[in-house]
Amino acid sequence: MIDSTISSFPLIGLVLLLGLAIGSFLNVVIHRIPRGESVVRPGSRCPACGHRVRPGDNIPVIGYLRLRGRCRDCGAAISRRYPLVEMLTGIIFVAIAIKSGLTIDAALEAIFASAMIALIFTDAREQLLPDVITCPLLLFTLLAAAWRGGWGEPVAYPFDLSLVFATESETGFPAMRAAIVGGLLIAAAVPSFWLIDRLDIFLFNKYHDWQTETDSTRQLTAEEETAIASYEHQDRRMKRLAMAIAIVSSLLWVTLALRLGNHDPLAWKGAWSGLTGAVTGALVGALPLWWLRTGYYLVRGVEGLGLGDVKLMAGIGAFLGWQGALCILLISSIAGSLVGLWMMRTSTARLATAIPFGCFLGSAALAMLLKQIIWLAA
Numbered sequence: 001m002i003d004s005t006i007s008s009f010p011l012i013g014l015v016l017l018l019g020l021a022i023g024s025f026l027n028v029v030i031h032r033i034p035r036g037e038s039v040v041r042p043g044s045r046c047p048a049c050g051h052r053v054r055p056g057d058n059i060p061v062i063g064y065l066r067l068r069g070r071c072r073d074c075g076a077a078i079s080r081r082y083p084l085v086e087m088l089t090g091i092i093f094v095a096i097a098i099k100s101g102l103t104i105d106a107a108l109e110a111i112f113a114s115a116m117i118a119l120i121f122t123d124a125r126e127q128l129l130p131d132v133i134t135c136p137l138l139l140f141t142l143l144a145a146a147w148r149g150g151w152g153e154p155v156a157y158p159f160d161l162s163l164v165f166a167t168e169s170e171t172g173f174p175a176m177r178a179a180i181v182g183g184l185l186i187a188a189a190v191p192s193f194w195l196i197d198r199l200d201i202f203l204f205n206k207y208h209d210w211q212t213e214t215d216s217t218r219q220l221t222a223e224e225e226t227a228i229a230s231y232e233h234q235d236r237r238m239k240r241l242a243m244a245i246a247i248v249s250s251l252l253w254v255t256l257a258l259r260l261g262n263h264d265p266l267a268w269k270g271a272w273s274g275l276t277g278a279v280t281g282a283l284v285g286a287l288p289l290w291w292l293r294t295g296y297y298l299v300r301g302v303e304g305l306g307l308g309d310v311k312l313m314a315g316i317g318a319f320l321g322w323q324g325a326l327c328i329l330l331i332s333s334i335a336g337s338l339v340g341l342w343m344m345r346t347s348t349a350r351l352a353t354a355i356p357f358g359c360f361l362g363s364a365a366l367a368m369l370l371k372q373i374i375w376l377a378a
Protein backbone atom coordinates (compact mmCIF):
# COMPACT_ATOMS: atom_id res chain seq x y z
CA MET A 1 0.00 0.00 0.00
CA ILE A 2 2.83 2.38 0.83
CA ASP A 3 3.78 4.27 -2.32
CA SER A 4 7.50 4.86 -2.50
CA THR A 5 7.36 7.38 -5.36
CA ILE A 6 8.24 10.08 -2.82
CA SER A 7 11.52 9.08 -1.28
CA SER A 8 13.86 11.99 -1.90
CA PHE A 9 14.49 14.46 0.89
CA PRO A 10 14.05 17.63 -1.22
CA LEU A 11 10.56 16.48 -2.22
CA ILE A 12 9.63 15.65 1.38
CA GLY A 13 10.99 19.06 2.39
CA LEU A 14 8.81 20.79 -0.20
CA VAL A 15 5.72 18.89 0.99
CA LEU A 16 6.59 19.86 4.58
CA LEU A 17 6.86 23.54 3.59
CA LEU A 18 3.51 23.34 1.79
CA GLY A 19 1.97 21.76 4.91
CA LEU A 20 3.40 24.51 7.16
CA ALA A 21 1.99 27.19 4.84
CA ILE A 22 -1.45 25.55 4.70
CA GLY A 23 -1.29 25.17 8.51
CA SER A 24 -0.68 28.92 8.75
CA PHE A 25 -3.82 29.49 6.66
CA LEU A 26 -5.78 27.02 8.83
CA ASN A 27 -4.86 29.17 11.86
CA VAL A 28 -6.59 32.09 10.15
CA VAL A 29 -9.62 29.87 9.42
CA ILE A 30 -9.77 28.65 13.05
CA HIS A 31 -9.58 32.21 14.37
CA ARG A 32 -11.84 34.03 11.91
CA ILE A 33 -14.60 31.68 10.73
CA PRO A 34 -16.38 31.55 14.15
CA ARG A 35 -16.32 35.38 14.16
CA GLY A 36 -17.83 35.61 10.69
CA GLU A 37 -14.70 37.37 9.40
CA SER A 38 -13.16 36.98 5.95
CA VAL A 39 -10.22 34.57 5.79
CA VAL A 40 -8.70 36.52 2.88
CA ARG A 41 -8.43 40.09 4.10
CA PRO A 42 -7.18 41.95 6.01
CA GLY A 43 -3.73 40.43 6.53
CA SER A 44 -2.67 38.85 9.83
CA ARG A 45 -3.04 41.09 12.87
CA CYS A 46 -2.25 40.68 16.54
CA PRO A 47 -5.57 39.81 18.24
CA ALA A 48 -4.53 41.87 21.30
CA CYS A 49 -3.31 45.18 19.84
CA GLY A 50 -4.44 44.96 16.20
CA HIS A 51 -1.00 45.74 14.75
CA ARG A 52 -0.19 44.09 11.44
CA VAL A 53 2.10 41.06 11.72
CA ARG A 54 5.32 41.80 9.79
CA PRO A 55 6.05 39.42 6.88
CA GLY A 56 9.18 38.06 8.60
CA ASP A 57 7.25 37.28 11.77
CA ASN A 58 4.50 35.57 9.80
CA ILE A 59 6.71 32.65 8.67
CA PRO A 60 5.18 29.42 10.05
CA VAL A 61 6.78 28.14 13.29
CA ILE A 62 9.98 30.21 12.72
CA GLY A 63 8.08 33.48 13.25
CA TYR A 64 6.77 32.17 16.57
CA LEU A 65 10.25 31.07 17.69
CA ARG A 66 11.83 34.38 16.60
CA LEU A 67 9.27 36.34 18.61
CA ARG A 68 9.64 33.91 21.56
CA GLY A 69 5.84 33.60 21.58
CA ARG A 70 5.13 37.32 22.15
CA CYS A 71 3.73 40.08 19.92
CA ARG A 72 6.48 42.44 18.69
CA ASP A 73 4.24 45.48 19.29
CA CYS A 74 2.39 44.89 22.55
CA GLY A 75 4.14 41.87 24.08
CA ALA A 76 0.91 39.88 24.40
CA ALA A 77 1.46 36.12 24.46
CA ILE A 78 0.79 34.39 21.14
CA SER A 79 -1.18 31.17 21.54
CA ARG A 80 0.87 27.98 21.25
CA ARG A 81 -1.91 26.79 19.00
CA TYR A 82 -0.33 28.67 16.07
CA PRO A 83 2.96 26.71 15.79
CA LEU A 84 1.14 23.53 16.87
CA VAL A 85 -1.40 23.69 14.01
CA GLU A 86 1.38 24.54 11.54
CA MET A 87 3.61 21.64 12.59
CA LEU A 88 0.70 19.20 12.77
CA THR A 89 -0.39 20.12 9.23
CA GLY A 90 3.20 19.83 7.97
CA ILE A 91 3.68 16.38 9.50
CA ILE A 92 0.31 15.11 8.25
CA PHE A 93 1.06 16.36 4.71
CA VAL A 94 4.38 14.49 4.75
CA ALA A 95 2.63 11.34 6.02
CA ILE A 96 0.05 11.59 3.22
CA ALA A 97 2.81 12.06 0.61
CA ILE A 98 4.64 8.98 1.93
CA LYS A 99 1.41 6.99 1.87
CA SER A 100 -0.04 8.08 -1.47
CA GLY A 101 2.90 9.67 -3.34
CA LEU A 102 2.53 12.92 -5.24
CA THR A 103 -0.83 12.01 -6.76
CA ILE A 104 -4.28 13.54 -7.14
CA ASP A 105 -5.40 11.10 -4.43
CA ALA A 106 -2.81 12.60 -2.07
CA ALA A 107 -4.07 16.12 -2.86
CA LEU A 108 -7.66 15.04 -2.07
CA GLU A 109 -6.49 13.46 1.20
CA ALA A 110 -4.58 16.64 2.09
CA ILE A 111 -7.72 18.77 1.56
CA PHE A 112 -9.74 16.36 3.73
CA ALA A 113 -7.04 16.37 6.45
CA SER A 114 -6.90 20.20 6.40
CA ALA A 115 -10.65 20.39 6.97
CA MET A 116 -10.29 17.93 9.88
CA ILE A 117 -7.54 20.02 11.50
CA ALA A 118 -9.55 23.25 11.16
CA LEU A 119 -12.65 21.58 12.63
CA ILE A 120 -10.81 19.88 15.52
CA PHE A 121 -9.35 23.19 16.73
CA THR A 122 -12.51 25.25 16.08
CA ASP A 123 -14.54 22.74 18.09
CA ALA A 124 -11.98 22.70 20.92
CA ARG A 125 -11.97 26.52 21.16
CA GLU A 126 -15.54 27.48 20.41
CA GLN A 127 -17.59 24.28 20.73
CA LEU A 128 -18.56 24.91 17.16
CA LEU A 129 -18.35 22.99 13.89
CA PRO A 130 -19.27 25.66 11.32
CA ASP A 131 -21.44 24.70 8.32
CA VAL A 132 -19.11 27.01 6.39
CA ILE A 133 -16.60 24.13 6.57
CA THR A 134 -18.74 20.98 6.98
CA CYS A 135 -21.15 21.78 4.11
CA PRO A 136 -18.52 22.20 1.35
CA LEU A 137 -16.69 19.27 2.98
CA LEU A 138 -19.62 16.90 2.28
CA LEU A 139 -19.86 18.03 -1.36
CA PHE A 140 -16.09 17.67 -1.72
CA THR A 141 -16.04 14.16 -0.23
CA LEU A 142 -18.80 12.96 -2.61
CA LEU A 143 -16.95 14.29 -5.67
CA ALA A 144 -13.61 12.98 -4.37
CA ALA A 145 -15.12 9.51 -3.86
CA ALA A 146 -16.41 9.49 -7.45
CA TRP A 147 -12.97 10.47 -8.72
CA ARG A 148 -11.10 7.95 -6.58
CA GLY A 149 -13.55 5.17 -7.46
CA GLY A 150 -13.07 5.71 -11.18
CA TRP A 151 -9.53 6.91 -11.67
CA GLY A 152 -7.66 6.79 -8.38
CA GLU A 153 -7.24 4.45 -5.42
CA PRO A 154 -10.80 3.56 -4.40
CA VAL A 155 -11.83 3.13 -0.79
CA ALA A 156 -12.97 -0.47 -0.33
CA TYR A 157 -16.75 -0.68 -0.22
CA PRO A 158 -17.68 -4.35 -0.33
CA PHE A 159 -21.27 -3.44 0.45
CA ASP A 160 -22.57 -0.32 -1.20
CA LEU A 161 -25.69 1.17 -2.75
CA SER A 162 -24.57 0.49 -6.33
CA LEU A 163 -25.35 -3.19 -5.70
CA VAL A 164 -28.93 -2.13 -5.04
CA PHE A 165 -29.17 0.22 -7.99
CA ALA A 166 -27.16 -1.72 -10.57
CA THR A 167 -28.57 -4.74 -12.33
CA GLU A 168 -26.28 -4.77 -15.37
CA SER A 169 -23.48 -7.27 -15.83
CA GLU A 170 -20.17 -7.00 -13.95
CA THR A 171 -18.42 -4.81 -16.52
CA GLY A 172 -21.44 -2.93 -17.87
CA PHE A 173 -21.98 0.64 -16.77
CA PRO A 174 -25.62 1.48 -15.96
CA ALA A 175 -25.18 4.83 -17.72
CA MET A 176 -28.71 6.21 -17.58
CA ARG A 177 -29.41 5.19 -13.98
CA ALA A 178 -25.98 6.26 -12.77
CA ALA A 179 -26.27 9.60 -14.55
CA ILE A 180 -29.67 10.47 -13.08
CA VAL A 181 -29.30 9.06 -9.55
CA GLY A 182 -25.69 10.27 -9.29
CA GLY A 183 -26.63 13.76 -10.46
CA LEU A 184 -29.40 13.90 -7.86
CA LEU A 185 -27.09 12.64 -5.09
CA ILE A 186 -24.48 15.33 -5.88
CA ALA A 187 -27.11 18.06 -6.07
CA ALA A 188 -28.64 16.92 -2.74
CA ALA A 189 -25.46 17.46 -0.66
CA VAL A 190 -26.18 21.11 0.20
CA PRO A 191 -29.99 20.86 0.60
CA SER A 192 -29.41 17.95 3.02
CA PHE A 193 -27.86 20.50 5.40
CA TRP A 194 -30.90 22.72 5.07
CA LEU A 195 -33.15 19.70 5.65
CA ILE A 196 -31.37 18.55 8.81
CA ASP A 197 -31.63 22.10 10.25
CA ARG A 198 -35.36 22.28 9.44
CA LEU A 199 -35.95 18.84 11.00
CA ASP A 200 -34.78 20.28 14.32
CA ILE A 201 -37.45 22.96 14.23
CA PHE A 202 -40.04 20.40 13.14
CA LEU A 203 -39.17 17.96 15.94
CA PHE A 204 -38.23 20.23 18.85
CA ASN A 205 -39.90 23.51 17.85
CA LYS A 206 -36.57 25.26 18.11
CA TYR A 207 -33.21 25.44 16.50
CA HIS A 208 -30.16 25.40 18.75
CA ASP A 209 -28.38 28.65 18.26
CA TRP A 210 -24.67 28.48 18.71
CA GLN A 211 -23.98 31.45 20.97
CA THR A 212 -27.24 31.92 22.82
CA GLU A 213 -27.09 28.23 23.77
CA THR A 214 -24.84 28.68 26.83
CA ASP A 215 -26.97 31.30 28.54
CA SER A 216 -30.22 32.20 26.85
CA THR A 217 -31.34 34.58 29.59
CA ARG A 218 -28.37 36.90 29.13
CA GLN A 219 -28.79 39.90 26.86
CA LEU A 220 -26.30 39.80 24.00
CA THR A 221 -23.92 42.71 23.60
CA ALA A 222 -23.94 44.72 20.38
CA GLU A 223 -20.58 43.19 19.46
CA GLU A 224 -21.92 39.65 19.85
CA GLU A 225 -25.00 40.56 17.78
CA THR A 226 -22.75 41.82 14.97
CA ALA A 227 -20.61 38.69 15.17
CA ILE A 228 -23.68 36.45 14.90
CA ALA A 229 -25.07 38.49 12.00
CA SER A 230 -21.83 38.30 10.01
CA TYR A 231 -21.44 34.61 10.87
CA GLU A 232 -24.92 33.92 9.46
CA HIS A 233 -24.22 36.09 6.42
CA GLN A 234 -21.02 34.14 5.75
CA ASP A 235 -22.94 30.87 6.25
CA ARG A 236 -25.56 31.83 3.64
CA ARG A 237 -22.92 32.97 1.17
CA MET A 238 -20.92 29.76 1.52
CA LYS A 239 -24.04 27.62 1.06
CA ARG A 240 -25.02 29.55 -2.08
CA LEU A 241 -21.51 29.05 -3.46
CA ALA A 242 -21.52 25.34 -2.53
CA MET A 243 -24.96 24.93 -4.14
CA ALA A 244 -23.74 26.59 -7.36
CA ILE A 245 -20.70 24.27 -7.46
CA ALA A 246 -22.96 21.28 -6.70
CA ILE A 247 -25.33 22.12 -9.58
CA VAL A 248 -22.44 22.54 -12.03
CA SER A 249 -20.83 19.27 -10.81
CA SER A 250 -24.16 17.48 -10.99
CA LEU A 251 -24.78 18.59 -14.60
CA LEU A 252 -21.18 17.70 -15.47
CA TRP A 253 -21.63 14.23 -13.95
CA VAL A 254 -24.88 13.62 -15.87
CA THR A 255 -23.40 14.81 -19.19
CA LEU A 256 -20.08 13.00 -18.87
CA ALA A 257 -21.62 9.76 -17.57
CA LEU A 258 -24.07 9.66 -20.50
CA ARG A 259 -21.56 10.68 -23.18
CA LEU A 260 -18.37 8.95 -22.01
CA GLY A 261 -19.75 6.17 -19.79
CA ASN A 262 -19.58 3.54 -22.53
CA HIS A 263 -16.09 4.48 -23.75
CA ASP A 264 -14.52 3.34 -20.47
CA PRO A 265 -17.28 1.46 -18.64
CA LEU A 266 -14.96 0.02 -15.98
CA ALA A 267 -13.70 3.42 -14.81
CA TRP A 268 -17.20 4.88 -14.85
CA LYS A 269 -18.59 1.90 -12.99
CA GLY A 270 -15.87 2.53 -10.39
CA ALA A 271 -16.80 6.21 -10.19
CA TRP A 272 -20.48 5.32 -9.77
CA SER A 273 -19.58 2.77 -7.12
CA GLY A 274 -17.38 5.38 -5.38
CA LEU A 275 -20.18 7.95 -5.35
CA THR A 276 -22.85 5.58 -4.03
CA GLY A 277 -20.34 4.14 -1.56
CA ALA A 278 -19.68 7.67 -0.28
CA VAL A 279 -23.40 8.28 0.20
CA THR A 280 -23.65 4.96 2.09
CA GLY A 281 -20.70 6.02 4.26
CA ALA A 282 -22.28 9.43 4.93
CA LEU A 283 -25.54 7.81 6.03
CA VAL A 284 -23.82 5.12 8.15
CA GLY A 285 -21.75 7.84 9.82
CA ALA A 286 -24.41 10.49 10.36
CA LEU A 287 -27.61 8.56 11.09
CA PRO A 288 -26.52 6.86 14.38
CA LEU A 289 -25.34 10.23 15.73
CA TRP A 290 -28.54 11.92 14.63
CA TRP A 291 -30.68 9.24 16.30
CA LEU A 292 -28.57 9.48 19.45
CA ARG A 293 -28.95 13.25 19.52
CA THR A 294 -32.69 13.15 18.84
CA GLY A 295 -33.28 10.39 21.40
CA TYR A 296 -31.23 12.21 24.03
CA TYR A 297 -33.16 15.41 23.41
CA LEU A 298 -36.54 13.72 23.61
CA VAL A 299 -35.62 11.92 26.87
CA ARG A 300 -33.57 14.57 28.66
CA GLY A 301 -34.84 17.78 27.07
CA VAL A 302 -31.31 19.08 26.51
CA GLU A 303 -28.91 18.90 23.64
CA GLY A 304 -26.27 16.23 24.31
CA LEU A 305 -24.73 16.27 20.87
CA GLY A 306 -24.54 19.09 18.37
CA LEU A 307 -25.91 18.99 14.84
CA GLY A 308 -22.38 19.95 13.75
CA ASP A 309 -21.15 16.51 14.89
CA VAL A 310 -23.81 14.83 12.72
CA LYS A 311 -22.87 16.95 9.70
CA LEU A 312 -19.15 16.37 10.24
CA MET A 313 -19.70 12.62 10.46
CA ALA A 314 -21.51 12.67 7.09
CA GLY A 315 -18.38 14.12 5.45
CA ILE A 316 -16.07 11.70 7.28
CA GLY A 317 -18.21 8.69 6.34
CA ALA A 318 -18.34 9.81 2.71
CA PHE A 319 -14.55 10.07 2.52
CA LEU A 320 -13.52 7.00 4.53
CA GLY A 321 -16.36 4.62 3.66
CA TRP A 322 -18.97 3.00 5.88
CA GLN A 323 -16.46 0.67 7.58
CA GLY A 324 -14.26 3.65 8.39
CA ALA A 325 -17.31 5.54 9.70
CA LEU A 326 -18.23 2.68 12.06
CA CYS A 327 -14.65 2.42 13.36
CA ILE A 328 -14.51 6.18 13.95
CA LEU A 329 -17.85 6.20 15.78
CA LEU A 330 -16.60 3.37 18.01
CA ILE A 331 -13.18 4.93 18.72
CA SER A 332 -14.65 8.40 19.38
CA SER A 333 -17.38 7.13 21.71
CA ILE A 334 -14.87 5.18 23.79
CA ALA A 335 -12.38 8.08 23.90
CA GLY A 336 -15.19 10.59 24.58
CA SER A 337 -16.61 8.52 27.46
CA LEU A 338 -13.17 8.07 29.03
CA VAL A 339 -12.43 11.80 28.86
CA GLY A 340 -15.95 12.55 30.13
CA LEU A 341 -15.48 10.24 33.12
CA TRP A 342 -12.09 11.76 33.84
CA MET A 343 -13.60 15.27 33.67
CA MET A 344 -16.40 14.26 36.06
CA ARG A 345 -13.84 12.98 38.56
CA THR A 346 -11.50 15.95 38.35
CA SER A 347 -13.94 18.83 38.14
CA THR A 348 -16.75 19.70 40.51
CA ALA A 349 -18.92 21.01 37.68
CA ARG A 350 -21.67 18.64 36.65
CA LEU A 351 -21.11 16.81 33.41
CA ALA A 352 -22.46 19.38 31.02
CA THR A 353 -22.51 19.03 27.26
CA ALA A 354 -19.04 20.50 27.32
CA ILE A 355 -17.10 17.70 25.66
CA PRO A 356 -16.25 18.83 22.12
CA PHE A 357 -17.11 15.53 20.44
CA GLY A 358 -16.06 16.90 17.04
CA CYS A 359 -12.44 16.86 18.28
CA PHE A 360 -12.66 13.11 18.81
CA LEU A 361 -14.40 12.49 15.48
CA GLY A 362 -11.85 14.60 13.59
CA SER A 363 -8.84 13.05 15.33
CA ALA A 364 -10.15 9.52 14.77
CA ALA A 365 -10.71 10.38 11.09
CA LEU A 366 -7.10 11.57 10.76
CA ALA A 367 -5.87 8.38 12.48
CA MET A 368 -8.00 6.27 10.13
CA LEU A 369 -6.72 8.16 7.08
CA LEU A 370 -3.11 7.58 8.12
CA LYS A 371 -3.48 4.15 9.72
CA GLN A 372 -0.86 2.51 7.46
CA ILE A 373 1.68 5.17 8.37
CA ILE A 374 0.84 4.94 12.08
CA TRP A 375 1.27 1.14 11.99
CA LEU A 376 4.52 1.57 10.09
CA ALA A 377 5.86 3.97 12.70
CA ALA A 378 4.69 1.87 15.65
Ligand SMILES: [Zn+2]
Nearest residue numbers: 046049071074
Ligand atom coordinates in the same frame (compact mmCIF):
# COMPACT_ATOMS: atom_id res chain seq x y z
ZN1 LIG B 1 0.11 42.87 19.81
